[in-house]
Amino acid sequence: MxxxxxxxxxxxxxxxxxxxxxxxxxxxxxxxxxxxxxxxxxxxxxxxxxxxxxxxxxxxxxxxxxxxxxxxxxxxxxxxxxxxxxxxxxxSRAGQRRQRAAERAELWRWAREHPAVTAEPALLTWLDRARTGGLAAGEVSTTRTLLKQAFEVLAALPAAGEPLAVLAARLTGDSHALDDDSRLGKLVLRALAALHDEETPTDAEGRRRLWEYSGIACDELSTTVLVAGMRPDGDSPLARGLRTWADAGEGSLITLAQLRHHPIGQLPGPVFVVENPAVVTVALRRFGASCPPLVCTAGWPSTAAVMLLRSMSATGAQLRYHGDFDGEGLRIAAHLMSRTNAQPWLLQAHDYQQAVPPAGPPVGRVDDTPWDPQLAEVVRAHGVALLEEMVVDSLLADMASGSGTSRRRKAYQEDVTHRV
Incomplete structure (x- = not known):
């Protein structure tokens, strides 16, 4: 039966x-x-x-x-x-649940180990919030595709003044993919907010400001980078102008428009990169017309700053970066080094320990520091910010001893004489 x-x-x-x-x-x-x-x-x-x-x-x-x-x-x-x-x-629904849980665990392991995240650990905060917010509640494959697109967008930033729709079309094939109401646009904005240690903006003005920080639709003339001691090779208007101001012992501003129309020429020797304009002021007072090549990001680097540093790195210049020893400063350092091939300069754990005062401003949220994992640990332990202005004498001493200022100055003068 x-x-x-x-x-x-x-x-x-x-x-x-x-x-x-x-x-x-x-x-x-x-x-x-x-x-x-x-x-x-x-x-x-x-x-x-x-x-x-x-x-x-x-x-x-x-x-x-x-x-x-x-x-x-x-x-x-x-x-x-x-x-x-x-x-x-x-x-077996239990087996299906275990399989889905394993797939989700693998998804987040992949995301946390993505090169963009290992280079900028501040993005771990973004991923943790996305995970607890239920980003992978649906199909794991759909979430992975979305995260891949987000990583591609983040890697393309800062943009060189592109409109948001143009960037979206170039990277995804859909000009509306980064709109305010799109999943990808919301996800990338949350990542940018985490990088800047801000709350995700809820109004149009706040969203526009975050995009502008990343070079979206920024003004080519008002987006600038402060430099000093720059004597690039070449006969472009930008190269000639920079050499003129360097010979006068003055700093100068390079606009994004100038960089786009007149790429920077080759620079001999290392290029020092700092976070605070006060360091440039003191350096010019100390070195005058012999100031080594110096670039200032003035906090979070503008699109012009990143484009300049990338251009110099492409010509073989060695970029050496220093910034504030606090949560924000270390995030800026990780961000800049991940995008420009700059190397840390007096920005290790022992540099902080030697100069940190017994009391001072709090460090805020401190993310991991990929170039020196111990640095984040000691900064968290002390909890005191060491601002760049407090170690300016050490920076200038290292610039003077390691930059080859006199040799570079002599070589430049010989090159000028030869051209004449």
Whole structure:
């Protein structure tokens, strides 16, 4: 006798609940509890189990008893076999849940180990918030694709003054992919907010400001970078102008428009990069016309600053970066080094420990420092900010001893004489 005789509406609650229990666990199921049984369903259950009385609307059925009855009636099928014969194979939902959990765990492991995140650990805060916010609640493959797109956008920033729609079309093929109401646009903005240790903006002005920080639709003339001692090779208007101001012992501003129209020429020797304009002021007072090549980001680097540093790095210049020893300063350092190939300059744990005062401004949120993991640990432990202005004498001494100022100045003068 087959299981077909048991495929009846009055026994349907029994098979439905048995299937639910089998699918919910990989372990043994010993009993099935039925509730709210109708009179005909109670009668059918009594007939199946050979009961002398009709069971209550709520009843627990031992599967050992049911298995024995079904095997005898079907020639070997137990409860699981009858359920599958009636309704198809039983799928282990517990196994599916474990598989989905494993896939989600692998997704977040991949995201946390992505090169963009290892270079800028501040993005870990963004990923943690995205995870707890239910970003991967849907299909893991869809979330991975979204994160891949976000990483691609972050890698392309700062943009050189592109409109947001142009950037979106170039990277995704969809000019609306980074709109305020898009999943990708919201995700990238949250990442930018985490980098700047800000709350994600909720108004249009705040969102526009974050995009402008990243070079989106920024003004080519008002987006500038402060420099000093720059004597690049070449005969472009930018190279000539920079050499003129360097010879005068003055700093100068380079606009994004100038960099786009007149790429920087090759620079001999290392280029020193600092975060605070006060360092440039003191350096010019100290060195005058002999000031080594010096670039100032003035906090978070503008698009002009990043473009300048990338251009110089492409010509072989060695970029050496220093900034504030606090949470914001260390995030700026990680950001700049990840995008320009700059190397840390007097920006190690022992540099901080040697100069940190016993008291001062708090450091704020300190993320990991990939170039020196111990640095983040000691800054968190002390909790005191060491601002760049406080170590300016050490910076200038290192510039004077390691920059080859006199040799570079002599070589430049010889080159000028030769051209004349």
């Amino acid at each position: 087959t299981a077909a005789r048991f495929d009846r509406p009055d026994l349907a609650p029994l098979w439905a609940e048995a299937r639910r229990r089998f699918e919910a666990t990989d372990g043994p199921v010993t009993r099935v509890r039925l509730q709210a049984l109708q009179p005909d369903e109670r009668a059918a259950l009594a007939d199946l189990l050979g009961l002398a009385h009709t069971p209550d609307p709520e009843v627990t059925v031992p599967l050992r008893t049911l298995d024995a009855i079904l095997r005898a009636a079907t020639g070997g099928l137990d409860t699981r076999g009858v359920v599958e014969a009636i309704g198809g194979p039983i799928t």
